[in-house]
Amino acid sequence: MALQASDSVDAPEALSVRTNAPLLEAQGLTLHRGDGVGVYDISLSLRRGDILGLLGLNGAGKSTTLRILSGLLVPDEGSVRIDGFSMEDTPLQARAHIGYLPDQPPLYDDMRVAEYLRLAGRVRGLSGDRLIERQARVTEQCALGDVQRKIIGTLSKGFRQRVGLAQAIIHQPSVVLLDEPASGLDPQQMDSMRQLIRDTGKEQALIFSTHLLAEVTATCNRVAIIHAGRLVADRPCGGDDLEQLFRRTTT
């Protein structure tokens, strides 16, 4: 690295201290938007090992919520704390502990996969041996070994999604936020994505959004239902009444 910038934030080290403090705490998030897709008074708390499925119809406010949690949007009211860091007061530290995969993966089509992952790692403060080690690890985790040297623009939708996930977890963030990670994937790709999510969620707190109930039941241990910008349910996953609850709360 040629220059060392002043605001680089240390990557979160391997999670050595296992406390049960919440990794993500959101309180009363409200964002009024002119176009109507706002969110109102959303509170969430996630601990290590939580895999939360954020369930809602299209336009319910799932993406907006994830954008607020990842720091892309500043809420009108409410606060977000990531691993103890306030998104408002210490945004850089808070964002250092976040891995975010938007609905459109942020991929440079003209880069090779390996180049791109190296950039993603560097931007999150990884360097030297640790960068090499983490890059090798996520390449293996996301089964990208065969496409490492390929130009991203030539990859299939499934691989693109996996590269997107790899960039989100390369720095072992405390909180992983995935916006509809399985959309557009074929059943086989969807299966491997689910497995990836389950693996990732073991060590971290993970939220992914979806409008498919089956996604949630297959992967999550918690479910939160969002409707018209409001959180209408937040409970452990399981039980037969989930579908009924989803129907009831979203109509």
Added chain:
Amino acid sequence: MIGIIARHESVSLLRNTQTWIMAALLAGLFGYQFLKQLEAFVAVQAQLAVQDHPVGLTGFMSVRYLEPLALAFTLVAPLFAMRSFSEEYRQHTYALWQSSPVSSLSLVAGKFLGIFLVLLLPLALAVLMLNSMQFYLSIDWPLLATSTLGLVLCTAACTACGMYFSSLTRHALIAITSSLALLFISWMLGSTSTGLLPLQSLSSLSIASRLRGFFQGYLQSGDIAFFVLMTVLFAGLSVIRLDSLRQAGRTHRLSLILSLLLLGICLSSGWLAQRFSLSFDITANQRHSLTPTTTRVLQSMDSPVELIAVLGPDPAHREGVRALVSRFQDIKPDLHLRFINPETDPAAARQLDAAPGGELILRAANREQRLQNLSERTLANSLRLLTREGDRDIVFITGHDERSPVSAGNDDWNRVAAELAGLGLISREVSLVSHPYLDDDIDLLVLAAPRRPYFPGELASIVDYLARGGNLLWMSEIASDSPTGPGLQLLADNLGVDTLPGTTIDTASQALKAQSPDFVLLDRFPAHPITAGLTSPVLLPQAQALAVTPLAGQHTQPLLQTPESSWTESGPLTGEIRFDENTGEVAGPLLLGVTIERSLAQGTQRFAVLGDADLGASQFVDNGANRAFIESLLLWLTGESDALEFVTQKAADSELVLSNRSIIGLTAVYLVGFPTVLLVGAVLVRWRRRK
């Protein structure tokens, strides 16, 4: 972090084939422009070397080669910057930066640096070409450094501007169009000549005029501040814009206030920087500094001087006048300059009787000087004449029907004499009958074409005056009134100058439709300090040619000479007039004026003999350069014009000799070599990405 982002940005630009193709085009343009201007320099280097403030190769190429390249970089920088953010928005990759621990400031700084570093490559190539001239002569390094600084600062500012517009939209085309429009307006601000006041005050925001000083080696802290502030402004606006992206769906009132605040801070800092701007003459031969001669003249002046520039509204012209005068004002603060625009205030211009092409009028106490050709030398000379102590006494002999400096006849010299008084040359008439002794204090004696003969005693008085070292202007006219002429043969023998019979006819002048066949127009003059500054022809009606016999102990120099198309016509001036050798007519070139100098113990004695007195007559003095010629002649005769010896430092890089091999080598490398290498680079990049 800034380094990581900069590297990413540079590498993505260099991964792009278009970048390499554009670099190849630029290299071709640079090479062509460089060789073209180099050729131009070789052609004019001899003329440049003899100027008051000689411009060498570095100075010439800085203005003719590097300065136009600034425009190229103004266009190219936004092209390179247009994708910086637009492309990220379009490809949805901006979320990577937004969700990472990267501040907007780092992101903007990193991207700016990345694009800027790539742009520095063609810029370095452009400078390298000029730099390579060091193998042929010694380059003016400080000047090359300031020119490079100008290019670098301009490129940085334009990059920041392009980046800002890119941060506003996901459409790169809109970004590039808007930034080019803004930069284009900023260039044009400098060249406006509408005379509208608001536009003129905006000219300080002109990139073109801000750049000028860098390429002339005249470094001004205000200019540096302009480009630095422009860069800071656009980079700052980009940061504000990126931060506002996190405020989705809300009114961007805060961003607007912050942007206006930043604009206000930059504008006021710019104003302050301009107000307290420091200037430095960077050129090796101190081209922009006043010569010791001018400094001495200014320091010896006591009284205040008013300078009235009657000049159109063109800011470039006015700036030129203002810049020169301000250098004089640094030493003599009581020079007061004001402008009169003849277009908006024709009455004032008419009252001053200003020349149509613009004129600088200098006024001090009761004297006045006029300048149409402004340079350090002419201004210093005029100031010295304007404010020097005492007047010069010029005596016109009267009593033989001479041209009078007092009477207001068509043939008389009263108009020109009144103007000469403004120079401190005071003319009066003296009759040798009542004042036979010509005083030693007389600075110049004028015999203005006498038509009646002198008495022997009168002639003796004149010869006696000359023997005592007095200066003389003797003008003769075709003696139509008296068959015997004025009887000044003794004087002619004394000086070794005689008149030839007949009227001077010049067919070349006839081609110019001179009013009468015996009018001669001269626009080429033998090398002489009197005619050195003349820019228009001199009109000589009915002139008489001179025959010169070189005498020992005196230095005779031709002053006015007709071309070969002339002869002395002895016949009548009607019908077809042609040269006839058999009647004793003499063919051109003919001398119509000479100067003679004699070295005496008390100094140099000066004479001028002219075969014409009409050139200063009230009816002809307004023609061509007649007035300027007479002023210059009289100043020379009275020893006024040679007090100022301008010694300027020559440019070390004023002589360039290129062998044919060198020219072929330079052309091969700069026009063909560099662009080819860059095109090969484009092919390689494409091939590598395809593999």
